[in-house]
Amino acid sequence: MVRIEEEVLEIAKAAKEAASKLAQVPSDVKNKALLAMADGILSRRDELKEANEKDVRAAEEKGLSAALIDRLTLTDKRIDEMADGLRQIAALPDPVGEITRMWRRPNGLVIGKMRVPIGVIGVIYESRPNVTADAAGLCVKSGNAVILRGGSEAINSNLAIAGILQEAAREAGLPENCIQIIKTTDRRAVMAMLKLDKYIDLIIPRGGKGLIRTVVENSTIPVVRHEEGICHVYVDEFADLEMAINICFNAKVQRPATCNAMETLLVHSKIAPQFLPKMCAKFIEAGVELRGCERTREICPDLDIKPATEEDWRTEYLDLILSIKVVDSLDEAIQHIETYGSHHSDAIVTDSYQNAQRFIREVDSAAVYVNASTRFTDGYQFGLGAEMGISTQKLHCRGPMGLEDLTTEKYIIYGSGQIRE
Amino acid sequence: MVRIEEEVLEIAKAAKEAASKLAQVPSDVKNKALLAMADGILSRRDELKEANEKDVRAAEEKGLSAALIDRLTLTDKRIDEMADGLRQIAALPDPVGEITRMWRRPNGLVIGKMRVPIGVIGVIYESRPNVTADAAGLCVKSGNAVILRGGSEAINSNLAIAGILQEAAREAGLPENCIQIIKTTDRRAVMAMLKLDKYIDLIIPRGGKGLIRTVVENSTIPVVRHEEGICHVYVDEFADLEMAINICFNAKVQRPATCNAMETLLVHSKIAPQFLPKMCAKFIEAGVELRGCERTREICPDLDIKPATEEDWRTEYLDLILSIKVVDSLDEAIQHIETYGSHHSDAIVTDSYQNAQRFIREVDSAAVYVNASTRFTDGYQFGLGAEMGISTQKLHCRGPMGLEDLTTEKYIIYGSGQIRE
Numbered sequence: 001m002v003r004i005e006e007e008v009l010e011i012a013k014a015a016k017e018a019a020s021k022l023a024q025v026p027s028d029v030k031n032k033a034l035l036a037m038a039d040g041i042l043s044r045r046d047e048l049k050e051a052n053e054k055d056v057r058a059a060e061e062k063g064l065s066a067a068l069i070d071r072l073t074l075t076d077k078r079i080d081e082m083a084d085g086l087r088q089i090a091a092l093p094d095p096v097g098e099i100t101r102m103w104r105r106p107n108g109l110v111i112g113k114m115r116v117p118i119g120v121i122g123v124i125y126e127s128r129p130n131v132t133a134d135a136a137g138l139c140v141k142s143g144n145a146v147i148l149r150g151g152s153e154a155i156n157s158n159l160a161i162a163g164i165l166q167e168a169a170r171e172a173g174l175p176e177n178c179i180q181i182i183k184t185t186d187r188r189a190v191m192a193m194l195k196l197d198k199y200i201d202l203i204i205p206r207g208g209k210g211l212i213r214t215v216v217e218n219s220t221i222p223v224v225r226h227e228e229g230i231c232h233v234y235v236d237e238f239a240d241l242e243m244a245i246n247i248c249f250n251a252k253v254q255r256p257a258t259c260n261a262m263e264t265l266l267v268h269s270k271i272a273p274q275f276l277p278k279m280c281a282k283f284i285e286a287g288v289e290l291r292g293c294e295r296t297r298e299i300c301p302d303l304d305i306k307p308a309t310e311e312d313w314r315t316e317y318l319d320l321i322l323s324i325k326v327v328d329s330l331d332e333a334i335q336h337i338e339t340y341g342s343h344h345s346d347a348i349v350t351d352s353y354q355n356a357q358r359f360i361r362e363v364d365s366a367a368v369y370v371n372a373s374t375r376f377t378d379g380y381q382f383g384l385g386a387e388m389g390i391s392t393q394k395l396h397c398r399g400p401m402g403l404e405d406l407t408t409e410k411y412i413i414y415g416s417g418q419i420r421e
Numbered sequence: 422m423v424r425i426e427e428e429v430l431e432i433a434k435a436a437k438e439a440a441s442k443l444a445q446v447p448s449d450v451k452n453k454a455l456l457a458m459a460d461g462i463l464s465r466r467d468e469l470k471e472a473n474e475k476d477v478r479a480a481e482e483k484g485l486s487a488a489l490i491d492r493l494t495l496t497d498k499r500i501d502e503m504a505d506g507l508r509q510i511a512a513l514p515d516p517v518g519e520i521t522r523m524w525r526r527p528n529g530l531v532i533g534k535m536r537v538p539i540g541v542i543g544v545i546y547e548s549r550p551n552v553t554a555d556a557a558g559l560c561v562k563s564g565n566a567v568i569l570r571g572g573s574e575a576i577n578s579n580l581a582i583a584g585i586l587q588e589a590a591r592e593a594g595l596p597e598n599c600i601q602i603i604k605t606t607d608r609r610a611v612m613a614m615l616k617l618d619k620y621i622d623l624i625i626p627r628g629g630k631g632l633i634r635t636v637v638e639n640s641t642i643p644v645v646r647h648e649e650g651i652c653h654v655y656v657d658e659f660a661d662l663e664m665a666i667n668i669c670f671n672a673k674v675q676r677p678a679t680c681n682a683m684e685t686l687l688v689h690s691k692i693a694p695q696f697l698p699k700m701c702a703k704f705i706e707a708g709v710e711l712r713g714c715e716r717t718r719e720i721c722p723d724l725d726i727k728p729a730t731e732e733d734w735r736t737e738y739l740d741l742i743l744s745i746k747v748v749d750s751l752d753e754a755i756q757h758i759e760t761y762g763s764h765h766s767d768a769i770v771t772d773s774y775q776n777a778q779r780f781i782r783e784v785d786s787a788a789v790y791v792n793a794s795t796r797f798t799d800g801y802q803f804g805l806g807a808e809m810g811i812s813t814q815k816l817h818c819r820g821p822m823g824l825e826d827l828t829t830e831k832y833i834i835y836g837s838g839q840i841r842e
Contacts, residue, residue, distance in 0.1 A: 020759060024783060097782070103804065109793055111803055116785065118815050197637065201815050216618065220637050222644070222816040243838040250840035338441060360833050361518070362445060364537065372530055372836025381841070382532055382832065383524065394539050394622050394829040395643040396817040408815040411803065412781050415793025417664040419671035420802070 004184060008192040011147055012199035014177040015120040019145035021175035023117045027094035030141055033172035034090035037140075038083040040168040041133065041161070045079055051160035052129065059153055071127050072154055082133040082161075085386060089137040092385040095404045096143045099412075110414040115407040117143030119201035122193055123388075124149045124215060126207035129157035135204075136165050136179045138388050142406035145178045147200065149193065151207070152185035159183065194219040204401075206389050224396055224405075226389035228316040229259030229344035231374045234333040234359070235275055236350035237268040243371065244349040245279055250373040251347070253286050257318045259390060260345045260367075260377040264313060265324045266333045272299055272326045280305060280324070288320045295326040313340040330355050334362050341365065344392055345374040366392060366399035425605060429613040432568055433620035435598040436541040440566035442596035444538045448515035451562055454593035455511035458561075459504040461589040462554065462582070466500055472581035473550065480574055492548050493575055503554045503582075506807060510558040513806040516825045517564045520833075531835040536828040538564030540622035543614055544809075545570045545636060547628035550578035556625075557586050557600045559809050563827035566599045568621065570614065572628070573606035580604065615640040625822075627810050645817055645826075647810035649737040650680030650765035652795045655754040655780070656696055657771035658689035664792060665770040666700050671794040672768070674707050678739045680811060681766045681788075681798040685734060686745045687754045693720055693747045701726060701745070709741045716747040734761040751776050755783050762786065765813055766795040787813060787820035 041048070052074040059069050095115050102112035121144045123135040132148055139146035150158035162181035169179055182189050194203065197220045204224050205215040212225055233251050235244045251262035267275055276299045280290055284303060291308040292300070305324070312323040313336070327333045337346050347369035348359040356370045367377040377399060379387025384402030391397050397405035462469070473495040480490050516536050523533035542565045544556040553569055560567035571579035583602035590600055603610050615624065618641045625645050626636040633646055654672050656665045672683035688696055697720045701711055705724060712729040713721070726745070733744040734757070748754045751769075758767050768790035769780040777791040788798040798820060800808025805823030812818050818826035 020785065023785065105802070105804055109797065114781075119785075216641050222814065224816075240838070246838065246840055254841055356835075360535075364441065364444065364540075365831065367832040367834060369834045370836060372834055372839040373841050375841040376530065376834065376839070377832075381526070383526055393643065395645075398829055399832045408819055410786065411788040411798075411820045413788060413790045413793055413797065414777075415791060417661070417667060418793040418797070419667055420675055420794050420796040 004186055004188050005192040007184075008182065008189050009196065011180050011182065012120065012193070012196045015145040015147050015180055016199045018175045018177040019117065019119045022140070022145055022178045023096070023143045025143065025174065027096075029173055030094065030143070031090040033140060033169050033174045034086050034137055036168040036172045037133070037137065037165045038086040038090075040164040041079060041083040041086070044164050045076070048074055048079060048157070048160050048164070051156040054156040055154050064153065068127065068153070072129070072157070074129060074157060078130060082130050085130070085134055086137045089141050089386050092141065092403060094141065095407045100409060107418050108416060109418050112412045113409040114412050115404065116410050118406060118408050120145045120147065120199060121406070122147045122149065122200050122203045122221070124190060124203065124205045124207070124211065126151040126211060127154060129154045129161060131206060132158045132161040132181070133165065134386065135388065136162070138386055138403060138406060140169065140174065140178060142403050144406055146180070147193065148179070148181040149190060150181070155185050190214075191218060194221060197221045204388060222396070224391050224401065225393045227392040228342050229261070229390070229392070230263050230314065230316050230340065230342040231260055231345045232264050232266055232337050232341055233262050233347045233349065233374065234266040234337070235268060235271060236330065236348055236352060236355050237270040238352040238355065239271060239275075239349040240351055241271070241275055241278075244275060245282065247347065247349055247371070247373050248279060249282060249286070251375055252283065252288060252322050253320070254373075254375055256320050258375070259316075260374050261318070262374055263315065263317055263323065264340070265322055266336060267324065267326050268333070269295065269326050269328050272296070276300055276324070277303070283322060286320070288322050290322055290324060292324040293326055296324045299326070316342070330358060334359065337363055337365070342392060344390070345369065345377040347372060347374050366390065425607055425609050426613040428605070429603065429610050430617065432601050432603065433541065433614070433617045436566040436568050436601055437620045439596045439598040440538065440540045443561070443566055443599045444517070444564045446564065446595065448517075450594055451515065451564070452511040454590050454595045455507050455558055455562060457589040457593045458554070458558065458586045459507040459511075461585040462500060462504045462507070465585050466497070469495055469500060469578070469581050469585070472577040475577040476575050485574065489548065489574070493550070493578070495550060495578060499551060503551050506551070506555055507558045510562050510807050513562065513824055515562065516828045521830060528839050529837060530839050533833045534830040535833050536825065537831050539827060539829050541566045541568065541620060542827070543568045543570065543621050543624045543642070545611060545624065545626045545628070545632065547572040547632060548575060550575045550582060552627060553579045553582040553602070554586065555807065556809065557583070559807060559824060559827060561590065561595065561599060563824050565827055567601070568614065569600070569602040570611060571602070576606050611635075612639060615642060618642045625809060643817070645812050645822065646814045648813040649763050650682070650811070650813070651684050651735065651737050651761065651763040652681060652766045653685045653687055653758050653762055654683050654768045654770065654795065655687040655758070656689060656692060657751065657769055657773060657776050658691040659773040659776065660692060660696070660770040661772055662692070662696055662699075665696060666703065668768065668770055668792070668794050669700060670703060670707070672796055673704065673709060673743050674741070675794075675796055677741050679796070680737075681795050682739070683795055684736065684738055684744065685761070686743055687757060688717075688745065688747050689754070690716065690747050690749050693717070697721055697745070698724070704743060707741070709743050711743055711745060713745040714747055717745045720747070737763070751779060755780065758784055758786070763813060765811070766790065766798040768793060768795050787811065
């Protein structure tokens with residue numbers, strides 16, 4: 001036990017040292033390293049697949065679900081995508097050193113805010129091995145040393161990816177230890193890591209509720225959470241019906257397993273009789289299981305709509321299932337979203353200027369939409385480039401967490417001898 | 422025990438409800454309320470002093486130090502200042518609703534970032550009762566519901582201040598429970614509060630190391646820490662000697678008990694023989710106790726300079742005591758600051774463009790100065806208006822925490838029917 005804690009401590013100390021060096025590395029060196037990392041992934045493809053096969057075999061032996069095994073598997077396409085992701089990160093602008101504001105005080109002091117790396121970031125994740133490359137790439141680009149801790153089911157794949165990245169980074173001239181991975185799958189390593197606030201500046205947990213709760217409850221290090229998305233589309237009484245059908249269909253069906261997919265549809269009672277029969281028929285045709293409130297079921301008596309329970313309004317299905325509720329006002333819609341939602345992504349479809357503005361102002365979610373699908377909540381779609389996930393907390397950053405969100409701002413002050421009176 | 426925990430839970434729930442209403446209150450209503458709160462403080466001065474006297478008497482009976490009793494005492498001047506502080510907050514621009522950026526995507530989506538209140542903020546503080554008014558004022562202005570928890574030694578004063586503020590706020594039309602105070606001095610109330618991440622969005626501890634450590638170790642809620650300042654001034658070999666003497670003297674002597682006062686002076690060895698004798702004599706004349714490295718003591722053999730120990734470099738004196746070290750290079754100075762400092766405020770005095778730029782870039786502190794006193798690290802001095810303290814952590818905000826830092830940004834997206842391909 002002591003040994004694991006000591007190992008994690010050594011890793012954290014080495015990361016801290018690497019971070020202060022990496023913070024000073026110019027963009028072109030970091031970009032060169034990222035491209036070398038991408039090349040490494042491609043040229044050592046066979047090695048990766050071999051390691052991945054061990055994980056897949058172990059998962060099959062353990063009887064993991066087909067979906068989990070699919071997420072775990074590194075196909076050629078996924079290996080290509082990992083390399084592409086690193087190249088894309090190389091192409092993004094470097095946020096480090098950017099002066100976001102600068103102003104002059106009456107006493108002549110010139111004060112500015114400059115983006116600098118956060119320092120050492122611990123990323124704790126589950127399942128998909130590609131996170132190893134994405135997280136390392138984003139951290140390197142933003143000048144942060146990273147400590148990776150993947151799930152045990154992908155340990156061989158993760159170690160292989162990290163090994164390739166480390167070698168490429170070192171050869172390209174990045175400081176030793178700026179990318180590290182925890183080699184043991186022992187959970188005590190995570191617990192030890194979460195207490196090292198002296199060396200680690202930020203923990204990003206990516207995974208299920210259980211993982212995130214464990215991290216939040218045990219970490220003395222600031223955490224940026226990436227939690228569930230119970231997203232809503234509200235079809236207002238002044239909605240364009242065709243637009244509403246397109247948006248709702250896209251928000252539910254285009255990729256239902258993502259956190260920005262719609263889970264609950266809210267419809268104004270005045271428009272429900274025209275809207276719901278068409279909409280529901282289209283959903284059912286696409287294989288969506290519908291669970292409606294009483295009024296929804298009354299409006300569509302001939303369609304197969306199960307009764308929705310209180311539990312449905314709080315459920316992130318991540319599947320082709322949708323709950324539907326008829327409401328009598330914008331207020332009721334907002335109230336429902338605030339009560340049952342997860343403050344992730346919520347949309348209104350309306351042609352009313354006033355209702356659009358009220359929805360934007362009053363819905364307290366990371367992303368609030370007018371007349372667009374919630375599926376756009378994503379770093380690439382927002383134009384931020386790659387993302388480290390989607391923050392569902394309010395501190396530090398909310399919504400897609402891009403490179404800028406992996407930095408912090410320090411004050412810089414240029415004087416000419418000023419002293420305080 | 423259950424009772425205290427239930428009470429705190431009720432307070433937190435009520436705060437959450439108040440927060441969603443307060444977030445929608447227009448600036449002029451909030452400003453009117455702040456002015457009414459200031460008036461209340463002034464018009465009920467006798468009531469305040471009476472409550473404060475109870476605290477002072479109890480402190481005297483407990484044998485608290487004269488300094489602590491002084492901090493606790495509400496003089497007429499301090500009561501005036503509390504009211505002034507609230508008026509100044511009323512005069513500041515409201516950060517809520519500000520759109521900090523807005524851009525258009527190739528698909529026509531218009532995406533912006535809008536400042537919104539954080540929600541519910543818990544402020545846990547010690548000693549000075551004026552924090553009750555400052556914290557409540559800043560939270561109200563930034564649209565956040567606040568839960569105050571002051572130190573037991575000031576409980577009567579804090580309750581009296583909070584009572585006046587609550588009444589004024591209610592009469593001015595602010596939502597019920599947007600300002601709440603925990604009435605018990607039982608520490609279990611703090612412990613209960615720190616676990617309520619479902620209702621409280623941010624904890625700000627203001628006080629000694631012990632308090633902050635307790636909060637960090639027990640909170641499941643994000644924390645913004647306001648910790649110690651071990652601040653440095655580095656006098657470079659290319660410094661203007663007179664400017665260096667003025668800045669160092671100001672940084673140490675003008676108000677030594679503050680977190681932005683200099684605790685360690687670093688001097689380049691090439692300039693030390695001209696600079697140190699004059700500087701040290703001036704410090705000694707002002708009653709500053711000096712603790713120097715060996716070379717400092719050799720350069721000033723006739724002055725009373727005690728030998729500095731390793732412990733000195735890590736000490737925040739908050740008093741007229743200064744440690745001094747001679748270094749041989751800018752690198753050594755930066756290395757010392759990074760090793761022993763607290764990343765609060767650090768300054769270089771130099772006329773070298775290159776050294777100034779390197780210091781700005783490489784010193785990883787909340788405020789990095791060229792040719793100015795570290796004493797300027799302060800919300801008012803930076804032009805932010807009032808401040809909630811000075812954050813010494815990297816997440817969310819660093820340095821003086823002003824009204825903007827009491828908000829978070831949500832994404833707002835204006836579409837015209839866009840769906841994701």
